Amino acid sequence: xxxxxxxxxxxxxxxxxxxxxxxxxxxxxxxxxxxxxxxxxxxxxxxxxxxxxxxxxxxxxxxxxxxxxxxxxxxxxxxxxxxxxxxxxxxxxxxxxxxxxxxxxxxxxxxxxxxxxxxxxxxxxxxxxxxxxxxxxxxxxxxxxxxxxxxxxxxxxxxxxxxxxxxxxxxxxxxxxxxxxxxxxxxxxxxxxxxxxxxxxxxxxxxxxxxxxxxxxxxxxxxxxxxxxxxxxxxxxxxxxxxxxxxxxxxxxxxxxxxxxxxxxxxxxxxxxxxxxxxxxxxxxxxxxxxxxxxxxxxxxxxxxxxxxxxxxxxxxxxxxxxxxxxxxxxxx
Numbered sequence: 310x311x312x313x314x315x316x317x318x319x320x321x322x323x324x325x326x327x328x329x330x331x332x333x334x335x336x337x338x339x340x341x342x343x344x345x346x347x348x349x350x351x352x353x354x355x356x357x358x359x360x361x362x363x364x365x366x367x368x369x370x371x372x373x374x375x376x377x378x379x380x381x382x383x384x385x386x387x388x389x390x391x392x393x394x395x396x397x398x399x400x401x402x403x404x405x406x407x408x409x410x411x412x413x414x415x416x417x418x419x420x421x422x423x424x425x426x427x428x429x430x431x432x433x434x435x436x437x438x439x440x441x442x443x444x445x446x447x448x449x450x451x452x453x454x455x456x457x458x459x460x461x462x463x464x465x466x467x468x469x470x471x472x473x474x475x476x477x478x479x480x481x482x483x484x485x486x487x488x489x490x491x492x493x494x495x496x497x498x499x500x501x502x503x504x505x506x507x508x509x510x511x512x513x514x515x516x517x518x519x520x521x522x523x524x525x526x527x528x529x530x531x532x533x534x535x536x537x538x539x540x541x542x543x544x545x546x547x548x549x550x551x552x553x554x555x556x557x558x559x560x561x562x563x564x565x566x567x568x569x570x571x572x573x574x575x576x577x578x579x580x581x582x583x584x585x586x587x588x589x590x591x592x593x594x595x596x597x598x599x600x601x602x603x604x605x606x607x608x609x610x611x612x613x614x615x616x617x618x619x620x621x622x623x624x625x626x627x628x629x630x631x632x633x634x635x636x637x638x639x640x641x642x
Contacts, residue, residue: 322348322446331355333391334413334443336436338402338426343487345448349395349425356421358393365393371400375408382412382420393421402426406435413438450485453477453590459487460494464507467498471507478509482516493517520551524559525600527638528567532603536642543638553630554623557637561616568609570601612641 325331335352337345358365364386368378378394386392401409402424413422413435422443429436439445451459460476479497483490493516500515501507523546530539546556566587573583580598584591601609619637622628628636 318446319448322444325444326351326355329355332443333416333421334439335422336402336424336426336429336439336443336445337448338424338429338446339448340427341448341450341485341487342427343491344451345425348446348448349397349423352423353393353395356391356393356423357389358391358395358421358423363387364389364391365395367395367397368399369397371398373399373401375401375405378409379412382422383417385417386419391419391421392417393423396422396424396426398425398427400426402429402433402436404430404433406433410434410438413442451487453480453485456480456485456487456490459490463491463494464498468505469498469501469507470505475507475509475512478512479516482512482519482522484519484521486519489517489519520546520549520555521559521563524556524563525596528560528563528600531638531641532600534642536639539638539642540635543635547631553634554620557616557620557623557630557634560634560637561613561620564609564613564616566597567601567604568606568613570597571604571606571609574598574601575606615640 322331322335322337331352337348337352339345353359353365360367366378366381373396382392382394384392410433416422422439424439431437436445457473457476457480460471460479464471479490479493483493496515497507497511501511523542527539527542527546530542543556547553566589569587570583573586578586580594581591583589583598584594587597589597604612616637619628619633623630623633
């Protein structure tokens with residue numbers, strides 16, 4: 310689903326909830342976990358479902374017994390209009406969902422199905438069936454412009470004002486993580502209790518450093534061949550309970566962006582054009598281009614391929630995640 314279609318599907322979900330027209334099959338999926346869980350709760354509330362309620366069945370994780378699910382789906386609700394079945398990160402929209410798709414062709418009329426998944430395969434039967442007969446909403450990371458607006462609306466409700474520049478500095482620290490953004494805004498409001506305007510110095514004092522900033526520091530240490538600094542940064546992030554596989558994914562993302570920038574720069578593209586093609590804020594392009602200039606395109610492609618291989622080795626059990634990422638970092642020094 311393309312970006313415009315994803316936005317439209319999310320808007321349609323909100324419209325269904327406002328107009329009280331939400332169908333009894335709903336799929337929420339995408340990368341923005343905070344918003345996704347928020348709208349999972351809104352969808353459950355819409356149907357009167359609560360965790361622990363006798364008419365609400367919760368299923369989480371892979372390996373669920375689809376046959377048992379279908380049996381439960383046929384059970385009529387007790388003193389309520391609906392039985393609500395909630396599925397989180399089951400993987401059924403990637404594989405193993407055909408049996409449930411068969412059942413959903415003619416389900417019990419009083420049963421509601423709510424799916425909340427990280428990933429889906431739009432070619433699978435279950436996805437196609439829910440899309441045809443229910444509501445499908447893709448909820449991905451929000452754009453920087455949208456998050457700027459979120460900051461403004463949140464702070465206005467709290468009686469605070471903020472400049473565009475200062476709001477941008479908050480996002481520099483939180484990235485697109487809406488859960489982290491909400492947490493940092495709440496801390497700022499508490500800290501600035503006695504003032505109306507939140508200033509940049511308040512952000513610098515209160516807001517935590519974004520994990521992506523630390524990844525950039527790690528990449529800088531690698532390019533400088535500073536082994537001690539690189540490993541210290543890696544262990545610091547582990548101490549902050551950051552999963553090694555998450556750090557690896559962020560490294561892959563950053564090296565891939567640097568590779569694209571290097572290729573476009575070698576092709577003679579200008580900074581603003583590169584920013585548009587790579588999907589980065591032009592404000593940050595100078596630092597990105599400076600990092601990319603420390604490598605050739607061939608070197609960056611090799612690094613990116615090594616990161617991908619490490620990812621595969623970890624997922625296939627050939628090496629532990631902590632050791633795999635450590636070995637990758639050391640190999641790049």
